[in-house]
Amino acid sequence: MQEDHLKALLACHLFDGMQRSKVENLFSGEQCHLFRYNRGALIAFRGDVYTNLWILVEGRIAAEFQDFSGKVLKVETLKTSEAVASSILFAPENNLPVNLSAETDVVICSIPRPQVIRLLQQEERFLTNFLRDSGLRLTILAEKLRLVQFATITEKIAGYLLEQADTQGTDSPLLPLTKEALAEIFGVTRPSLSREFSQFCTRGILSQTGRQIHILKREKLEAVLEKN
Amino acid sequence: MQEDHLKALLACHLFDGMQRSKVENLFSGEQCHLFRYNRGALIAFRGDVYTNLWILVEGRIAAEFQDFSGKVLKVETLKTSEAVASSILFAPENNLPVNLSAETDVVICSIPRPQVIRLLQQEERFLTNFLRDSGLRLTILAEKLRLVQFATITEKIAGYLLEQADTQGTDSPLLPLTKEALAEIFGVTRPSLSREFSQFCTRGILSQTGRQIHILKREKLEAVLEKN
DNA sequence: ATAAAGCTGTAACATATGTTACAACTATGT
DNA sequence: ACATAGTTGTAACATATGTTACAGCTTTAT
Numbered sequence: 363m364q365e366d367h368l369k370a371l372l373a374c375h376l377f378d379g380m381q382r383s384k385v386e387n388l389f390s391g392e393q394c395h396l397f398r399y400n401r402g403a404l405i406a407f408r409g410d411v412y413t414n415l416w417i418l419v420e421g422r423i424a425a426e427f428q429d430f431s432g433k434v435l436k437v438e439t440l441k442t443s444e445a446v447a448s449s450i451l452f453a454p455e456n457n458l459p460v461n462l463s464a465e466t467d468v469v470i471c472s473i474p475r476p477q478v479i480r481l482l483q484q485e486e487r488f489l490t491n492f493l494r495d496s497g498l499r500l501t502i503l504a505e506k507l508r509l510v511q512f513a514t515i516t517e518k519i520a521g522y523l524l525e526q527a528d529t530q531g532t533d534s535p536l537l538p539l540t541k542e543a544l545a546e547i548f549g550v551t552r553p554s555l556s557r558e559f560s561q562f563c564t565r566g567i568l569s570q571t572g573r574q575i576h577i578l579k580r581e582k583l584e585a586v587l588e589k590n
Numbered sequence: 591m592q593e594d595h596l597k598a599l600l601a602c603h604l605f606d607g608m609q610r611s612k613v614e615n616l617f618s619g620e621q622c623h624l625f626r627y628n629r630g631a632l633i634a635f636r637g638d639v640y641t642n643l644w645i646l647v648e649g650r651i652a653a654e655f656q657d658f659s660g661k662v663l664k665v666e667t668l669k670t671s672e673a674v675a676s677s678i679l680f681a682p683e684n685n686l687p688v689n690l691s692a693e694t695d696v697v698i699c700s701i702p703r704p705q706v707i708r709l710l711q712q713e714e715r716f717l718t719n720f721l722r723d724s725g726l727r728l729t730i731l732a733e734k735l736r737l738v739q740f741a742t743i744t745e746k747i748a749g750y751l752l753e754q755a756d757t758q759g760t761d762s763p764l765l766p767l768t769k770e771a772l773a774e775i776f777g778v779t780r781p782s783l784s785r786e787f788s789q790f791c792t793r794g795i796l797s798q799t800g801r802q803i804h805i806l807k808r809e810k811l812e813a814v815l816e817k818n
Numbered sequence: 819a820t821a822a823a824g825c826t827g828t829a830a831c832a833t834a835t836g837t838t839a840c841a842a843c844t845a846t847g848t
Numbered sequence: 849a850c851a852t853a854g855t856t857g858t859a860a861c862a863t864a865t866g867t868t869a870c871a872g873c874t875t876t877a878t
Contacts, residue, residue, distance in 0.1 A: 408736075429740050430817050433836095437735075449677070452718065453725025459732030482717060489710060489717075490680065496724045497681025503728065504687030507665075507735045508636075511777055512657050514834070540855065549739055554835055556857055572844075572856075589658050661866095742864070768825065782865055784827055800826075800874080825874065832867070837860100844855070 367396070370419040371471055373443040376495060379487040393477055397470045405462040405470075412458050414472040416446040421468035425460045426546075435549040437506055438499075439465065449496040451475060510549050515558045518548045520586040523568075527577055537573040595624070598647040599699060601671040604723060607715040621705055625698045633690040633698075640686050642700040644674040649696035653688045654774075663777040665734055666727075667693065677724040679703060738777050743786045746776045748814040751796075755805055765801040 368389065371377075377385045388394070396419070399405050405423065406412070423440040425447075437460055440446060450458055481488045509518060522544070526535040537544065545555040562568040567583060569576045577583060596617065599605075605613045616622070624647070627633050633651065634640070651668040653675075665688055668674060678686055709716045737746060750772070754763035765772065773783040790796040795811060797804045805811060 427736050427739065433740065435735075435739050437732075449721075449725045449728045451725070452721035453729050454722060455729075456725075457729070459729055459736075479714075479718070482721075483711070483714060486707075486711060490707070493677075493680035493710075493724075494682060496721075496728070497677045497679070497684075500677045500724070500728050500731065501681050501683075501685070501687055503731050503735065504665075507663075507731065507738065508655050508687075510735065511655065511663050511738050512661065516834095541857095542855070551836055552856085553837080553858080557835090557859095560857070744864095769827095770825065779866055780826085781828080781867080785829095785865090788827070819878100821876100821878080823874100823876075826872085828871090829869090830867100833865085835862105835864085837862075839860095840858090842855100842857080844853100846851100846853080848850085848852100 595647040650693040
């Protein structure tokens with residue numbers, strides 16, 4: 363295994379607090395395999411059986427639902443050093459709940475389930491890390507469901523912009539995504555998203571030039587979220 | 591602890607394949623407590639911190655999202671002997687993702703997290719059972735999200751009726767829920783659900799008298815799901 | 819048997835979002 | 849510098865679902 367791939371593995375939160383040597387041992391044998399996918403490739407589909415634990419050692423993967431018609435809802439973006447679908451490894455039927463697609467060129471390290479079970483029993487930290495990861499995924503998914511069901515497009519925009527303003531520490535945040543990608547995350551169509559952005563502008567709450575947003579009336583944005 | 595509560599505990603899938611005596615030991619000490627709630631009571635809210643593992647030893651609990659306006663989406667119904675929000679016990683912030691409300695009078699057995707961790711390490715079966723349960727919840731939630739996002743009311747009805755016909759082994763299934771409860775599960779309003787049921791009737795695909803449904807043109811129902 | 823509470827069907831209307839299409843703009847690589 | 853591909857804004861229109869209200873039914877409790 364390449365140096366940088368090993369480094370990415372060691373950085374996986376599943377191994378937090380474990381001795382470096384123990385983790386390296388795990389990958390010295392023949393049990394783990396690397397798989398490569400090109401950018402844009404479909405790695406796995408909803409319903410596929412998932413029996414090895416995959417850890418992403420290079421690139422970015424999108425976890426998403428896809429309709430017959432091509433309509434998409436992105437659930438998560440998995441980045442280098444993250445584990446893929448950890449909870450599904452032990453679910454009753456092991457069916458992946460989402461499609462996985464390569465957003466960039468991707469390298470995955472695959473660990474057989476028996477090894478994972480052994481590690482869970484022998485290493486308390488691995489156990490708690492694993493459970494924590496499972497819990498986090500459930501939390502993310504639940505929040506996604508809540509947003510999809512209860513938030514209007516306007517509310518999603520308001521929430522997202524306030525969050526961005528917060529993390530970027532400015533009232534003029536730059537969208538880290540294209541509006542198209544944002545529409546996908548929100549689970550709405552691009553023209554609909556665009557229309558609502560425009561509405562905010564005509565109401566004088568925002569101004570925008572492409573991805574550069576200026577929040578002009580923060581209090582109005584906040585009011586949207588309080589369901590005035 | 592009462593006889594029937596102990597029995598319900600032992601029937602919890604988390605203890606599948608474990609020695610009865612070991613489980614009983616767990617509950618003989620002073621570490622576990624019982625809590626009671628009356629029918630209709632709100633047991634916990636989304637965001638509440640969840641630090642003890644709860645197992646339902648009597649009654650039924652609804653896990654649901656609730657809007658400001660009172661709009662509701664039921665995610666799951668937890669029945670006697672089921673564990674509550676197992677994955678959240680180890681999630682980063684331990685915040686419950688849903689509201690929990692008592693559909694009947696309810697008794698809950700509460701097990702402190704340290705004991706759960708001990709059990710996870712000492713009993714392989716408990717570990718795999720626990721992981722399986724976590725996985726199942728994620729699967730259920732993901733499926734819920736997919737339905738909410740991609741299925742129209744018509745499709746939800748078609749899917750549900752075919753499923754009911756299947757499990758009840760007849761083309762004249764009896765709805766196990768009121769239409770009101772069904773609307774809640776589908777995350778739609780009751781009049782909307784009612785309207786679509788009526789449409790099916792006028793199209794000659796169904797006939798209904800209250801909860802008694804008759805599927806007249808099964809192939810049309812199936813066609814709805816195939817997104818004609 | 820009666821009253822009360824809950825469930826169901828229906829209707830007119832409101833509204834959020836999707837669909838399709840096109841033109842203008844922006845980045846990118848050659 | 850240019851050509852190409854990707855991104856964005858916009859418009860007219862279609863549609864699924866929500867909202868509110870009411871009347872007729874069931875079921876349940878007294």
